[in-house]
Amino acid sequence: MSTVLDANELVLNMGPQHPSTHGVLRVILKLDGERVTGLDCVIGYLHRGVEKIGENRTYAMFAPYVDRMDYVSAVSNGLGYCLTVEKLLGVVAPPRAQITRVILTELNRIASHLLWLGTHALDVGAITPLFYCMREREEALKIFENYCGARLTTHAFRIGGLQYQLQEGFEEQVRAFCEMFPAKIDEYERLLTGNRIWRDRLEGVGILTVEDCKELGVTGPLLRAAGLAWDLRKAIPYSGYERYEFDVPTGSRGDTLDRYTVRMEEMRQSVRIMKQAVANIPSGPIMAKVPKVIKPPAGECYVSIEAPKGELGYFIVSDGTLNPYRVRVRPPGFLNLQALERMAKGALVADVVAIIGTIDFVMGEVDR
């Protein structure tokens, strides 16, 4: 199709202050009419130099900082960091601490996915799911609040285990959540899954194949929706995940609708894991023997976990002193966002909004 206007490529700036860019992402779109012919992401507006800060704090002092990266899944950030330092120290958290960690991280996965679902639906024009999602997310945040006093940047774990004993009624609260929540997922699905507008906006949009994902370093629900059943909780288990029964949901087309289906199923699987975990919380200590002053021997290690958004890894180099010599964070959002260009090429401007929503990144983590 050619018109007299074809020669004029339109450059449209989207963000950083744009409600659908989820924070401060700036996208420069090159358009031919409504079609995206290319785009350029401008990031860094939320850069705080987390890795540099890490080199100037002791191991324990740096732990609360990691919560501020992906602030909607602070528990996962903390777990990854604690596991890495524990590996450097050669300690393993006791069973009671490990099970508590699993419960809280899975609860955090649900909280993170709920925020994704609510805002993603809002972006493509469905307002109601946001209120429903916030309602249930509140219940999850209450459990965090009861456990450690904080709702968002929880700093729930310590290097070597946990700081706080489980409060009275913790198990009942988790069980009540597990009982209540699956019916709520059905409720969201009744609103969305069969909804024609929802399907029209999502189906066939932003396709990413397994090959694309491998090439670009994309992990998490995006990779699974493309069809590869790869989940670090199964592939390289940590915190005793090998003891739980759960499925890794996958998609087949790798489009936005598949990613929606995969994340919905992941929430169900998280409930399944939490139910198994809460049924047998062992008694015993909650902290391993960790010296008061944490000074790992010289060396380096990389530990990664399956965060709600994909592979979250920490690469820490120790030189045997009080501070880490180098802390590298491998943020899933940074690499997943890189795939935006490939997903959005040839799509409509309105689809870009849907694709940004489906990647589910948090700029605090992308920019660090």
Next chain:
Amino acid sequence: MEESLEVRILASVAEIRPELERLKALGYDFLVDLTAVDYPTRELRFELVYLVHRFADESRIRVKAATGDRAPSVTAIHAGANWLEREVFDMFGIAFDGHPNLKRILLPEDWEGHPLRKDYGIVQMDNAWVQANLGIESGQ
């Protein structure tokens, strides 16, 4: 401390591309991470660290090579290295030869200095940039 992964230390940065290509042919086709570490006292002060993954048996290999301020880009082997190399360039000032779009990614493009170098202080900043662009005396 023990890690159950293989570490390969290359003799020079010129070997990075052939090594990653060899590994890719062996199934290590997923570049998990690419970063650098600064050792200012060494003759070649930077160490580049690559981590590749093979899905068939979930094994990982870490490849390391010492370099000065230049290194070959691996974007032709792993497209995902694009942003990772830009970040290393931004934070350490290592230029990657053959990179399609080598410019800063997290800091402003006209910023002076590379913050993750060990000689860059924790409160140090590009004061001229801050004054010119933010209209304040100092960010501190």
